[in-house]
Amino acid sequence: MDKSLERYLLSRRSVLKGAAALSASTMLGRSAMAAPSAPLTFIGWQYQPQIVEENVDIFKKLYDENVTYELVSGDYHPVVETKLTGGQHIDMLYAEEDHIARWHAADWTRDLEGLPDIDAIKAGMFPVSVESMSLPDGKLAGLPYYAGHNAFIYNEEHLQKAGIAAPPDSWDSLIDACRKLKKDGISDAPYNSAWGQKWPELSWSLFSCWYAEGAPVFDDKNDFVADEALRKVLETHRTLYKEQLVTPDIMTLPNEGVPSYATGRHTFMILHDYDQKVANDPKFSKAAGKVKNALMPGKTHSTFAWTAVYMMGAQPVDVDRVWQLLRFFGGKSKDGQYHVIKRWALEFGLGSAYKEVMADPEIASSFSKWRDIDITKKQLELGTSRKVAKNIWFPEWDLFMMQNVQEYIRGNGSTDQLIEQLSSKVADLKKQYQ
Known part of the structure; x- marks a missing residue:
């Protein structure tokens, strides 16, 4: 992989050692005196750490x-989860939408309802993001890191x-286009996606395709729905x-297949x-x-949309602090600026x-420089x-699903057998977590 691209794509799944000490203040009337002796603890995944440190410097000022x-x-x-199970104290942490309810149910995090300006904050967000960041009871679990x-x-x-006049708008037309592209020697592997087993790879891609075809995947009772879509x-x-x-090697491509x-x-x-943004950057x-x-191929052209969050620990050192x-990183600073969020948008397209x-x-x-914003x-x-x-x-x-779908894609077992595995796993886990 090109070294400059590799550095750009350093992501929250990458390994990085080290930690940084931050200094900042609160908006609740604290005077510019010595910082509190008890530090707030903030942990997160690794994504552009040098910029996180720069944002921290702004925070300190x-x-x-x-x-x-x-x-x-x-x-x-x-x-x-290992850290939290072991009793490590954390005041603020990152999470993807598929972990917010799990961590809240384990009493590792708390919701944000009743905190200052929370209703106005929710009103200023897109409904799909509020839904993504909410707990099953509708309470907001965190503030947004980014929406994707x-x-x-x-x-x-x-x-x-x-000689293909338009991008495919169905799965059949996608396969036909891929066959022609390969036969004509234009691309030896026309289709690419993230098919690995990590949480933002095959699962996110599959759910996007399922939703695009109109498959609910799960019903209102959270039972698996194996329909034709x-x-x-x-x-x-x-x-x-x-x-x-x-x-x-599509199932083992690094960085979710983007460098490929x-x-x-x-x-x-x-x-x-x-x-x-990466795909259209000449560097x-x-x-x-x-x-x-283009819109996702499929009968409905929907896709999977999510919002990653900053969550508050269940036992914060000081709720107000x-x-x-959370508000500095996941919203507006006290000076009215979206310091962190706007930089992620302008530099990385988040x-x-x-x-x-x-x-x-x-x-x-x-955004308009590297994609059709109207289609987006x-x-x-x-x-x-x-x-x-x-x-x-x-x-x-989700992990069980990705493992078994990979085997199915490789040719092991029938569609009916896979459906039975996935449905049975749902039933088993529901019993286990009752």
Whole structure:
């Protein structure tokens, strides 16, 4: 992988050692005196740590506080659960939407209801983000780190060479296009996606495809729904692999397959929306300038939309102090600026849960340079939040699902057998967590 791209893609799944000491202040009338002796503890995944440190410097200038920040090495969520199970005190931590209910049920975190300005904060966010960040009882579990969705992109030059007039809008037309692209020698592996077993890879891609085809996946009782739409998506994945329309190592590609797409080798990809910036950046991508976005193929054209959060620990050193820490990183600073969120948007293309941020002319102009913003807005309107992830058993089922779907894609077992495995696992976990 190109070293500059590798540095750019350093993500929260990467390993990083070390920690940084932060200083900041609160907005609740604390005077500019010596920082409190008892530090707030803040842990998180690794993503652009040098910028996190710069944001911390801004925080230090605006506040007078004492915070210890720890970067977690390895697979973030399991490591954090180990720390919390062992009794480590944490005041603020990152989480993806599929862990917020689990951690709250374990009494590791608390909700934010009743804290200052919380109703106004929720009113300023997109409904799908509020839903994503809420607990099963509707209470807000955290403030937004970023809001994302899975997007569908294509190499326009490849389609032109193959004489394909428009990007595919169904799974059958996607497979047909891939076959032609390969037969014509334009791409040896036309389709690319994140098919690994980590939490933002095959699961997120599959749910996006399922929602795009109209599969609910789970019903209102959180029972697994094996309808024709769900089966269609599974069988499409198996066909793509069987006919070698994907690279043979697609299940082990690093950085969710983004560097592989940046080689210009592939035509289509489902990826996190912010990674479109990488695909169209000439510093990192040989396909830059050729990559366009379209609505997800499928009957409904929906996709999986999520919002990652900053959560408050169940036993904060001081609720008011920790609330201000959350608000600085997950919202507005006391000077009225979205210091952290706006920088993520402008430099890395991360979307925001806040309507005000996404309407910012500077951000809208920046986003429009590397994707069709109207298509992005339409895709967000069609996006689906994964309600089933509010169940504390879901992360275990999710990993089980990815492991078994990988085996199925490789050709092991029938669709009916896979459906039975996935459905039975739901029933077993529900009993286990009663």
